[in-house]
Amino acid sequence: MKYANSNKLYIGGVWKDGQSEKLYENTNPYNGEVLSTIKLANKRDIDDAYNAASQAQKAWQQVDNAEKVAIFEKAIAHMESRFEDIVRLMIEESGSSIAKANAEVWGTIAILRDAITYPDKMQTEIYHSVIPDKENRVSRLPLGVVGVIAPWNFPLVLAMRSVAGAIATGNTVVLKPDSQTYIIGGSFIVEAFEAAGLPKGVLNLVVTDLEEVGDYFVEHPIPRLISFTGSTAAGKHIGTIATQNLKKVILELGGNNAFIVLDDADIEQAASAGAFGRFFHQGQICLSVNRIIVDRKIYPQYVEAFKEKVQKMKVGDPREEETFIGPLINRKQVDKVLELVQRSVSEGAKVEIEGKVEGNVISPFVLTDVTPEMAVSQNEVFGPVASIIPVDNEEEAIKVANASIFGLSGAVFSGSLDRGIRVADQIHTGMIHVNDQTINQEPHIPFGGEKSSGLGRFGGEFSFEEFTTVKWTSVQKQPRPFPF
Template sequence: MKYANSNKLYINGVWKEGRSDKLYENTNPYNGEVLSTIKLANKNDIDDAYNAALQAQKAWQETDKAEKEAIFEKAIAYMESRFEDIVNLLVEESGSSIMKANIEVGASIATLREASSYPAKMETKTYHSIIPGKENRVSRLPLGVVGVIVPWNFPLVLAMRSVAGAIATGNTVVLKPDLQTYIAGGSVIVEAFEAAGLPKGVLNLVIADIEEIGDYFVEHPIPRLISFTGSTSAGKHIGAIATQNLKKVILELGGNNAFIVLDDADIEQVASAAAFGRFLHQGQICLSVNRIIVDRKIYLPFVETFKAKVQKIKAGDPREKDTFVGPLINRKQVEKVLALIEKSVSQGAKIELEGKVEGNVISPYILTDVTPDMAVAQNEIFGPVASIIPVENEEEAIEVANASIYGLSGAVFSGSLERGLRVADQIHTGMIHVNDQSVNEEAHMPFGGEKSSGLGRFGGEFSFEEFTTVKWTSVQKQPRQFPF
């Protein structure tokens, strides 16, 4: 899959080379093929991008709502017309399976469609006043310029939710995708909006190495909001810098999601859900099933059923339609996952199913007899490793689920919906699903976490709130009496 603009930045409506002395080779994580080579951005390019966004913001804010909506409709049409091309790009650039890539492109289009409703919501409402003769007006306004930083695992949809939400509410954007997936997480989105006729400067793309620019993208005085999706450690650092400069932040960070299996659950259904939620995209999803917590009364039959299903999963070339587990994003990640397995085994975990490593592909592992203090239970595993924790009862399941610094997503399976809901309500997490696995995203629903999983929410009216502010204007229609 070749993209004409895959080796350029996009600043103020112009595709251009970066001004860094550094070149970056974007490679296929499965076979190492070089997809593109780009001259990176430096701090001067970041200045240009933010200045272009600032200059364009006022005119874009004042653009007619119908015109904004029309641009979004054209961007949707562009994405739909390139659907298969973008799927193939995700397979090549991020190692996505064909199934995962189709899910991601579909979700990105749904996100665009949801955001297209935002311009009509940028309205002014009138409220009563306690002062005689006064009218209160509250206006919904854009924040200004938004800086967006996105990761490599779901590059298209994670960038789209911030870019589309910000632009639809009258903001302008500078987007910085991860180097490893900057085409899907950057170039594709820019091309869609460019084809739709988005005015120059409203969306800008910089591709930069953090080793060169440091914190400059976040520290820059122009952006009023930094939207970051990535690791908890990086998010804390970015949040500290942004708040020190009184910038607003949206932080969607890591997860260590609990998948609770109560003793009355349908084992066959649960095992299928767990296999999908754990191994989709090789487990490289913040929403992935990370800790499978099973009541000991059904622990052994669950392990047996789950193992049988996982053994059917094909790992290998993501270009093949029946492949479910493709490559991890890079060798460093492979080594990190193997180290977590090794440490957990040394702590007493049992290898129920041993995977194989071929290049960057790890076929599924299953670890059993895991305890909450083991490495695989304490850390977010961005790899195809399932850890199964036995517990004595419902109360211990809740306790184990909550014994994490994270609180992003989760799942509870029970034969009783009332019981499942009761348990779900006790789990400290931003999202949780009863009788479904933890990887769920709907464009109109609030997406985000608690504790070390982040701040803020994406999706629907919740995303709309994040990208806007309110302004109170009072109008004294009759002279007000003062005591002097």
């Protein structure tokens, strides 16, 4: 299947070849089909993209709010008109199931609708002064140029939340999607805004090879903010470079999310939620359930209920309607997941359900008698592996949940809402859900983590804060006396 502009960069309003000598072959992770081949960007292309964004920024900032809103409305209409195409491409390029792809497109449109409200918030407010006849003006302003580095697992929505937030607040953008999903996470986003009439230079797209460009995208002197979504290791590196250059960062990083099942929980409901939260999109989500922590009083019953849910999951071709678990993004990820399982089994974990590997597809593993020290407990497992940890009581559940360098999402199941909320309040995480699974996102709610799970928040007024700055202008209306 061919896609328009799937082999081009987009710089200064022009679709063009990259200047690198390197080519990248974009393949379907399920069947290996070649989707496109692109000539990658080099450092000169990054320069061109940032320069184009810089040159366009002041004019874009001055564009009337109503015109900005109209562009966003047209971008939404374009995405809605191409909805089925986007879903199909997401399945083919990222291995998403049909349900996951549909959810991601709807989520992306919701983010665009929320961003429509940002232009009218770019206001100047008047504050009183302690100095006679002085007026204090505090203006909300764009930062300037924003560099966006987006991941492969939710390529469309996780790129759009930064692109939309930045553009709606008067910034211009250079977007660098993951090369494995650069069409859905880059080309389609550009296409939607181009069709909506976004001025040239406001949004630019580069696809790069890390070995060739290194840290140049982050080090570049033009961007004032780097928005990165990805692994904790990469995020720490990017954060270090950005802050050394006094750039602002938003980092949404890894998760090792705890799913606590207390002794008074509805076991069937907690098993359904845990299975969904662990295996949705093959477990390739920073928000996925990673550690299922269950009170020993109900541990055997929970394990049996959980296994029953897992055994109903269809595994295989993501193009088929009933498939719940499709391929991992590449063979490297498959090997990494299997290595974590093997290490944990050697450490004493019991295999309740043994997964099978076919190509990049892994059917579910379920491990029990897992301890907090095992490899699957200590690491974010980006694959279809469930780890169920027994604990003696509520206090131990809280202790185990907090025994992680991560703090992105979490969940607590209890028959008492008050108890569930009380336990949730004691978990050190940016987001947590009572009697629900860990994968939740709403466009107006703060999204982000604590500890090694990142810095900053996306969503609604919280995104608005991240992509803007404030400026104080004081106006002395009458001459002020001075002592000389």
